[in-house]
Amino acid sequence: IILNFSGLDYMNSSGIGLIITLLIRVNRQKQHLLAFGLSEHYRHIFEITRLDDAIKIYLSEDEALAAA
Amino acid sequence: MSTSSTNPPENNQPRDAAYWAQQTSVFKVSRLPTGVLDLNVAGRQGLSPLQGFGQMWQKVFRVPLKGIEVSPTEVIGTWKENFPKFWPKGHRFYTPLTGIAPGEVAILRLAPGGMPLSTGVMVLYADDESFTLMTPQGHVFAGWITFSAYQEDDCTLAQASMLIRANDPIYEIAMRLGGHKAENDFWIHTLTSLALHYHVDTQVESDITCLDQKVQWSEAKNIWQNAGLRTMLYTLTAPLRWLRKKR
Numbered sequence: 354i355i356l357n358f359s360g361l362d363y364m365n366s367s368g369i370g371l372i373i374t375l376l377i378r379v380n381r382q383k384q385h386l387l388a389f390g391l392s393e394h395y396r397h398i399f400e401i402t403r404l405d406d407a408i409k410i411y412l413s414e415d416e417a418l419a420a421a
Numbered sequence: 422m423s424t425s426s427t428n429p430p431e432n433n434q435p436r437d438a439a440y441w442a443q444q445t446s447v448f449k450v451s452r453l454p455t456g457v458l459d460l461n462v463a464g465r466q467g468l469s470p471l472q473g474f475g476q477m478w479q480k481v482f483r484v485p486l487k488g489i490e491v492s493p494t495e496v497i498g499t500w501k502e503n504f505p506k507f508w509p510k511g512h513r514f515y516t517p518l519t520g521i522a523p524g525e526v527a528i529l530r531l532a533p534g535g536m537p538l539s540t541g542v543m544v545l546y547a548d549d550e551s552f553t554l555m556t557p558q559g560h561v562f563a564g565w566i567t568f569s570a571y572q573e574d575d576c577t578l579a580q581a582s583m584l585i586r587a588n589d590p591i592y593e594i595a596m597r598l599g600g601h602k603a604e605n606d607f608w609i610h611t612l613t614s615l616a617l618h619y620h621v622d623t624q625v626e627s628d629i630t631c632l633d634q635k636v637q638w639s640e641a642k643n644i645w646q647n648a649g650l651r652t653m654l655y656t657l658t659a660p661l662r663w664l665r666k667k668r
Contacts, residue, residue, distance in 0.1 A: 363436040366546040366553035366567050370584050373470055377477065377632050394435050401446045402545065402555070402565075403469040 359390030442524035462541035465557035473563030473586025475593035477633035493570035507614035559648035
């Protein structure tokens with residue numbers, strides 16, 4: 354599953370909670386979660402929350418699709 | 422979740438820019454209240470539930486503040502100002518000198534099962550209607566706890582919501598042997614105290630779900646950071662430090 358974060362301009366901490374619960378469900382199905390389109394600010398949030406340990410981040414949709 | 426903005430972000434910045442911690446996930450302790458020791462906090466990595474060992478739990482505790490008119494913003498303001506006051510006796514939260522604000526680190530002195538445990542938390546996110554604390558390596562849990570308030574049918578509700586895994590095998594065993602009940606009682610007490618602050622005497626509602634029953638054996642190594650064991654070791658070696666000072 355590839356998440357598109359392009360154009361995101363607001364996310365509070367409930368948002369990262371939702372991502373975690375989505376990740377659990379995805380892993381249960383033996384699938385992977387990928388993301389693209391994160392601005393520098395949201396990349397920082399993924400780093401500080403350690404989400405980037407489990408969700409690979411790509412610069413573009415094409416890159417994410419190629420890796421999927 | 423809607424929020425009023427007291428710190429409008431600069432142009433081209435996302436609307437939430439001012440509400441997130443700006444630094445890395447490594448905990449930095451700036452100024453400590455007098456007499457408070459930083460043990461098991463500075464230099465530790467912050468954790469999401471993904472880096473924990475035990476089963477993953479989502480626990481939500483909420484209390485309706487019925488019969489009074491108070492906005493979610495006021496509730497969160499009160500909660501931030503009085504955060505330690507609402508905790509059960511025996512557990513200490515040393516509010517950062519600059520208050521509960523993004524990036525600030527608080528020292529905790531806990532006593533789970535009567536055993537002293539020194540650790541901390543970082544304010545990962547804080548806006549006018551919620552704030553989220555993130556735990557460090559060595560804490561009982563890997564994960565986040567969000568405190569929030571919202572309106573529902575003309576009533577303001579206060580909520581504590583956590584997404585957590587026990588950090589290592591010792592903590593996971595402790596949780597299964599009564600730790601979960603103690604944890605639940607802790608937050609029920611906290612929310613009850615918050616409600617009583619507003620002279621509202623009501624039941625706390627809870628919603629507890631195990632999101633992932635599997636433990637993560639790859640994170641068993643977290644045991645090396647166990648703050649409970651390290652605190653015990655620090656306490657036991659106090660005579661040695663005293664002797665060293667005397668020389």
